[in-house]
Amino acid sequence: MLPGLYVHVPFCSRKCPYCDFYSISALDLIPLWLKALEKEAGFYAKSWPGPFETLYLGGGSPSLLTINDLKTLFETLEKFPLAENFEATIEANPEDVTEEKVKFWKTLGFNRVSLGVQSFNPQWLNASLSRNHTVADSKKAIDMVTSVGLSLSLDFIFAHPGQSPQEWAAELDQAAATWADHVSAYVLTPSPSTALGRALAAGIVPRLPGEELTSELFLLTGEALAMRGFERYEVSNFARGGAFCRHNLKYWHREPYLGLGPSAHSFDGQRRWANVSSVKRWAVALEAGRLPYEFIEELSPDQVRVEEIMLGLRLSEGLSRDLVKESETLSDLIKDGFLTPVGDKLKPSPKGMLMADGLAKILA
Ligand code: SF4
Structure with missing residues (x-):
């Protein structure tokens, strides 16, 4: 059973109001992150010699990285060889995608793009999710990714205030009409610590759908996608033509994976650990010759x-x-x-x- 490799890119141009992933908008810290990543890779290169079956560049917004940033990152990742027939995914935001970047991602070996379209309805995209991109940006990005032959996964968020089953079904239809072979669809559930969570608690934004409608939307997701050949293989994940995300299956199958970067999690088959959720504290620990654990645990x-x-x-x-x-x-x-x-x-x-x-x- 070959391990997976995850690299956390903790940078975003700004914080989305519903997001509780570790991400910061201080892009001037990218050089520090790249340097510390090299140190962290040095710590693990001997104990995790590979080959790795999967590579997943997640975040944050990996698509923000420039071609030069990616070149530096991949020099570091040379310590972790990939297996033949590997799967390599990069997460991308539609507004970051350019023809030049997509071609370069392919040159680096990425064979899969997970595109955060989030919604094909401008009402949810701009009001409920307050995203930077437009539906037109998503369509353009989809074309660019598929035109170079990369496998495409589309990420959605549903169960917005006032969203009807018909509206959601229409979005799913549009998703299925693309070349995407994978869809992830998550119920909007902002944690209380997020800006949206606080606004909901204060009653200053419309309430989210109740349990009954949310359940209806959840079940509809599977039914609508099944009609277009998608199989629900995990609560929120759907694939057609067998295009399951092999990297994420490692998490669900409890197979080993190594996570690099602030807030990244790892599992070696017996122990789990996570890095601290701070670029600076993570980098300082590595500079001092320590692994930047937030926690490490061995399960009974x-x-x-x-x-x-x-x-x-x-x-x-x-x-x-x-x-x-x-x-x-x-x-x-x-x-x-x-x-x-x-x-x-x-x-x-x-x-x-x-x-x-x-x-x-x-x-x-
Ligand atoms: S782009 Fe993604 S990771 Fe970044 S703040 Fe928005 S939801 Fe979070």
Whole structure:
């Protein structure tokens, strides 16, 4: 089982109001980030010799990086060889995509772009999400990515205040009409610490849809995309033609991955650790010869079992039945169509996936 490599690019031109990923708009720190990354790579080069099956440049906004930044970054990443038939993904914001960049990404070896279109409806894009790009920017970026033959994944956010099922279905139709072979669609759930979360709590922006409508939109997502050949293989992820995101599957299958950069997470098969969520503190620790851990933990056998249940309930392939004790509750979940026994697996239905976290608490 070959590991995955994740690199966190923590820079964005500005903070989106619903976002709680670690990102900053101090682009003048990019040179410091590149230098510290080289140090961090030096720490791990011997213990993680590779080859790596996947590379994922996530963020933040990796598409903000210039060609020169990427050249420097890839000199550092030479320490981590990729396997034959690797998957290499770069996350991109539509407003950053240019023909020159897309061609260069391909030259570097990227074969997949995850494009944050977020919505094809200007009302949600500008009002609810307050994004920098327009729908026209997204369409242009889609054309540029597909014209050079890179595999395309489209990222969406849905369940906006006032969004109807018909409106959401129309967006999904537009997504399916592109060459994208992968779609990620997430319910808008701003954490209370974000600007949107605070505005919602203060009642100064319209309320999000209630549970019933959100569930309807969630189930509709799978049905509308299935009609265009997409399979829901994870709660929020859909692929056609077998174009599953191999990198993200490593997280859900509990396979090893190494994360570089501030706030990046890693897993070596036994231990998990995360880096501090601050470019400066991360760089200072590396400069002082220390690994910049926020935490490091070794899971007990029982914690591993709980994790396997939680992750299995998110995946259409399901979880191994021996992870769960036979009980009346389990029989009821099967009878009510949340789970289906198939061979030695329990597979969640779409409505089971919708309740994945709740089911995990009941079954663990
Ligand atoms: S571009 Fe993405 S990572 Fe950056 S602030 Fe917006 S949502 Fe967060």
